[in-house]
Amino acid sequence: MDLLRVVGDLYNYWIVVILMMTGFYVVIAQGNLIKKIVGLNIFQVSVFVFYISMSKVDGGTAPILDDSIAVYSNPLPHVLILTAIVVGVATMSLALAMVVRIQNAYGTIEEDEIEAQEGAS
Amino acid sequence: MAITGFALVRLRNLFAVVMLSGIFTLTAALLYVVLDAIDVAFTEAAVGAGVATVLMLGTLALTAEREKIHPRSNWKPVLLVCLTGGLLIYGTLDMPGFGDPAAPANHHVAPRYIKESGSEIGIPNIVTSILASYRGYDTLGETVVIFTAAIGVLVIIGRTRRRRRSGPDEEEVP
Amino acid sequence: MTGHPILRIVSKFLIPLILLFALYVQFHGDFGPGGGFQAGVIFASAFILYALIFGVHTARRVMPAWLCRILLSIGVLIYGGVGVVGILLGGMYLDYSVLSHEPTHGQHLGIFLVELGVGVTVAAAMITIFLTLSGLPGQDEEEA
Numbered sequence: 001m002d003l004l005r006v007v008g009d010l011y012n013y014w015i016v017v018i019l020m021m022t023g024f025y026v027v028i029a030q031g032n033l034i035k036k037i038v039g040l041n042i043f044q045v046s047v048f049v050f051y052i053s054m055s056k057v058d059g060g061t062a063p064i065l066d067d068s069i070a071v072y073s074n075p076l077p078h079v080l081i082l083t084a085i086v087v088g089v090a091t092m093s094l095a096l097a098m099v100v101r102i103q104n105a106y107g108t109i110e111e112d113e114i115e116a117q118e119g120a121s
Numbered sequence: 122m123a124i125t126g127f128a129l130v131r132l133r134n135l136f137a138v139v140m141l142s143g144i145f146t147l148t149a150a151l152l153y154v155v156l157d158a159i160d161v162a163f164t165e166a167a168v169g170a171g172v173a174t175v176l177m178l179g180t181l182a183l184t185a186e187r188e189k190i191h192p193r194s195n196w197k198p199v200l201l202v203c204l205t206g207g208l209l210i211y212g213t214l215d216m217p218g219f220g221d222p223a224a225p226a227n228h229h230v231a232p233r234y235i236k237e238s239g240s241e242i243g244i245p246n247i248v249t250s251i252l253a254s255y256r257g258y259d260t261l262g263e264t265v266v267i268f269t270a271a272i273g274v275l276v277i278i279g280r281t282r283r284r285r286r287s288g289p290d291e292e293e294v295p
Numbered sequence: 296m297t298g299h300p301i302l303r304i305v306s307k308f309l310i311p312l313i314l315l316f317a318l319y320v321q322f323h324g325d326f327g328p329g330g331g332f333q334a335g336v337i338f339a340s341a342f343i344l345y346a347l348i349f350g351v352h353t354a355r356r357v358m359p360a361w362l363c364r365i366l367l368s369i370g371v372l373i374y375g376g377v378g379v380v381g382i383l384l385g386g387m388y389l390d391y392s393v394l395s396h397e398p399t400h401g402q403h404l405g406i407f408l409v410e411l412g413v414g415v416t417v418a419a420a421m422i423t424i425f426l427t428l429s430g431l432p433g434q435d436e437e438e439a
Contacts, residue, residue, distance in 0.1 A: 010213055010214070013210075013213040014210060014213065017206055017209045017210055017213065018206070020206075020209070021202050021203075021205065021206040021209075024202055024205065025198055025199070025202045028198050028201070028202075029198035029199075032135070034135055034138070034139075034177065034180065034181065035135070035138060037177070038138055038139065038142045038177070041142055041145075041146070041169075041173070042142070042145065045145065045146060045149045045165075045169070048149070048161070048165070049149060049152060049153075052152075052153055052156050052158045052161060053156060055156075055157075055158065056156045056157055056158075061157060062157045062158075062159045063157075063235070063246075063247040063248055064159075064245050064246050064247065065238065065239050065245045065246075065247060072235055072247070073156075073157040073158070074231045075231065075234065075235065075247045075248050075251060076230060076231045076234065076251065077158075078158050078160055078161050078248050079248055079251045079252050079256060079259075081158070081161050082160060082161055082164055082248070082252065083252075083259060083260070083263045085161070085164050085165055085168055085169070086164070086168065086263060086267060087263060087266050087267075089168050089169075089172060089173055089176075090266055090267050090269075090270035090271075091270065092173060092176070093176055093270055093274055094270050094273050094274060094277070096176055096177065096179075096180040097273070097274040097277040097278050098277060099180055100180055100183050100277075100278055101277055101278065103183065
């Protein structure tokens with residue numbers, strides 16, 4: 001059946017889209033700043049899963065050279081994602097530092113209370 | 122993983138939210154192992170489930186503990202999310218199948234790296250050889266980014282912790 | 296945290312093992328999964344474990360701020376320095392083949408040095424960020 005073949009080929013992308021949308025929803029709809037950072041983290045992880053699932057080759061193994069293996073999975077996205085994970089944690093730590101400063105400056109980390117204070121000042 | 126994600130959205134206790142995000146990244150690391158990306162799984166487990174969770178807990182200790190309950194309506198973000206999700210799913214209908222060896226991502230450069238890496242560089246781990254030698258510039262940039270992030274955190278938070286309280290804080294400067 | 300004897304004894308046992316594992320991962324990045332980033336993060340997490348159990352002030356005495364900053368810069372300088380040495384020896388920037396008498400040996404040496412630089416910087420950065428984000432006067436004893 002054509003639909004079954006389509007689902008069987010593409011289900012990994014749909015899972016990624018669901019995860020991405022969860023992260024997206026957390027970022028735009030929740031008011032607490034730390035929850036927004038966690039939502040960004042979810043979004044980021046879903047993008048990584050997207051890349052890694054694109055790099056898998058049917059019947060391939062991990063990309064470590066060995067004489068008995070003929071087919072390897074594509075190592076190039078692995079390198080990109082490795083860099084991206086570490087850069088992601090660096091950005092997240094900067095975001096957390098800014099949350100601490102906002103807490104010191106405004107006394108709260110809820111978005112609407114901060115907007116109220118900004119509007120009143 | 123999706124179940125953890127949904128639970129994250131609904132919870133109010135921030136400590137539980139941070140713990141669940143650690144579990145989320147750990148299941149992602151398991152997924153990477155299944156998908157043959159062992160270097161990435163290693164890094165994700167170490168970074169995501171280890172350091173990131175600890176850093177968020179540290180920030181939580183400096184800020185609030187629970188999230189405030191919002192009485193506002195939620196239908197606009199939900200609509201936007203569903204619309205974007207629908208568009209993305211429509212976009213994926215053209216993508217190559219899962220695990221297809223003839224996908225465009227597996228042509229051009231990657232087969233050259235796999236074939237030539239043994240003779241040109243001579244170390245078994247292809248990912249390390251690409252990271253450090255073939256794409257060494259990117260790794261240089263990434264190291265500088267980590268360096269900048271650490272300096273940025275030092276500058277943003279500063280060496281004296283709470284500036285509003287002066288006096289007894291001054292001897293805490295290392 | 297300092298009052299729990301089980302945690303203290305177990306962590307005194309575990310922290311050297313974690314440091315050793317970090318060194319193993321760093322230098323065996325060529326033959327299995329691993330390399331600079333993973334090793335740096337594991338090294339930093341051993342240190343963070345120490346800081347969580349024994350208090351941030353004790354951790355500060357082991358790793359003062361000036362040492363963190365120097366290590367941070369040394370890692371980046373090692374990386375850039377390998378590139379410059381490549382230029383001085385006649386090749387291009389970050390070309391490892393000219394570093395030794397044979398191209399593959401040059402690649403091995405270059406990759407080794409570069410991963411070392413990356414590992415040192417990542418470890419120092421994570422330690423710096425953690426100690427900055429969690430050091431508050433009077434709060435490290437009650438932190439759970």
